[in-house]
Amino acid sequence: MSALQRGLWYALFAAIAFGATTPLIALLGSGAGAWSTAGWLYLGSAIFAAAVEWKPVTLAHGFRRNAPLLTAIAVIGGMLAPAAYVIGLRDAGPFFASLTLNMEAPFSVAIAALAFREHISRRVLVAMLAIVVGASILSAGGSAQSGLHAGVLLVVLATALWALDNALSSRLGALDSRITVFWKSAIGAVLSLITGALLHESAGAPGAVLSLLLIGAVGYGASLVLYLRAQQTFGVARTASVFATAPFIGAAGAVAIGRTPLNAAGIAAFAAMAFGAFLHATERHAHRHHHHAQAHSHPHRHDDLHHDHTHDAPVAGEHVHSHDHTEIEHTHDHAPDPEHSHTH
Numbered sequence: 001m002s003a004l005q006r007g008l009w010y011a012l013f014a015a016i017a018f019g020a021t022t023p024l025i026a027l028l029g030s031g032a033g034a035w036s037t038a039g040w041l042y043l044g045s046a047i048f049a050a051a052v053e054w055k056p057v058t059l060a061h062g063f064r065r066n067a068p069l070l071t072a073i074a075v076i077g078g079m080l081a082p083a084a085y086v087i088g089l090r091d092a093g094p095f096f097a098s099l100t101l102n103m104e105a106p107f108s109v110a111i112a113a114l115a116f117r118e119h120i121s122r123r124v125l126v127a128m129l130a131i132v133v134g135a136s137i138l139s140a141g142g143s144a145q146s147g148l149h150a151g152v153l154l155v156v157l158a159t160a161l162w163a164l165d166n167a168l169s170s171r172l173g174a175l176d177s178r179i180t181v182f183w184k185s186a187i188g189a190v191l192s193l194i195t196g197a198l199l200h201e202s203a204g205a206p207g208a209v210l211s212l213l214l215i216g217a218v219g220y221g222a223s224l225v226l227y228l229r230a231q232q233t234f235g236v237a238r239t240a241s242v243f244a245t246a247p248f249i250g251a252a253g254a255v256a257i258g259r260t261p262l263n264a265a266g267i268a269a270f271a272a273m274a275f276g277a278f279l280h281a282t283e284r285h286a287h288r289h290h291h292h293a294q295a296h297s298h299p300h301r302h303d304d305l306h307h308d309h310t311h312d313a314p315v316a317g318e319h320v321h322s323h324d325h326t327e328i329e330h331t332h333d334h335a336p337d338p339e340h341s342h343t344h
Helices: 003-019 021-028 034-052 056-092 094-114 122-142 150-172 177-198 206-234 236-243 246-256 264-281
Strands: 286-291 294-300 319-325 328-333
Touching: 003 021, 003 206, 003 236, 003 246, 021 034, 021 056, 021 094, 021 206, 021 246, 034 056, 034 177, 034 206, 056 094, 056 150, 056 177, 094 122, 094 150, 094 236, 094 246, 122 236, 122 246, 122 264, 150 177, 150 206, 150 236, 177 206, 206 236, 246 264
Parallel strands: none
Antiparallel strands: 286 328, 294 319
16 A cells, blocks of 8 residues: 555544544533533543553653644644634534534645645645535535624634644654644643633533543544544645545534435535545655655654665564665655655
């Protein structure tokens, strides 16, 4: 499986896990205040990350080396963004809140192109456009009676914060994604729960708290790990475009739980988004490119045409350690990952 294909599956499963959270939060998380809800969701995410990376020494070492960036990511993406989203969700409802999540894609692509100079192919732009058009069709099909309100604006704000969070997280390519997810989630959860307590919010009934913890573990914890893995092998912009299917998954969930009836607009939007996903699944990016000799440390595999070094004991799958690269020039399918940051 190529890096592009592997990154596609990481991003797609991340989208499914995250997309399902919106209708589930609306269905199972009532009774808790907005800040408390955000806190329980990210506490569940932190518990998941700690379970898959349970070594305290490893977690502490990862934080010490990246404390400023991890703290910024936690405040932006683990505290402010989810609180804005939960408040917006409760005003706009799960259907419209899910659709508005599509705004994260253009924010992410803009950051990738303008701040990080990441190459954005025409195919990626067309794919993203198809997904956004799908969301626009859904919005136009159901917004005539709702209009623009504060809930939608708050969800837009949340998507902008999450896009910035994701872009900053991509700068931690040498850090295991599980460590990033743990600290983002743990710090964000603590800050959110403290804020909720200071505002005298309801913490929620035990059943709602447990539901939010489980939703956070899968929809935020597992999804974040997969999302960051996708960025490392697929690039910021491509990952953001595939992840833009998550809003449709959430909208479909809202229909399934009876919050919104399925109509012609929903069917048309599904077709547009399916076309965008197909473009990503069949994308090929290959040309002759040059790699300078270097030594660095980052998550890697031994089946990507770049890492042919040996180990004293056999190593399978993704792993992290310091390794050397010789100078090489070759042609193969690749994505804008840490090995392929060249210009076009």
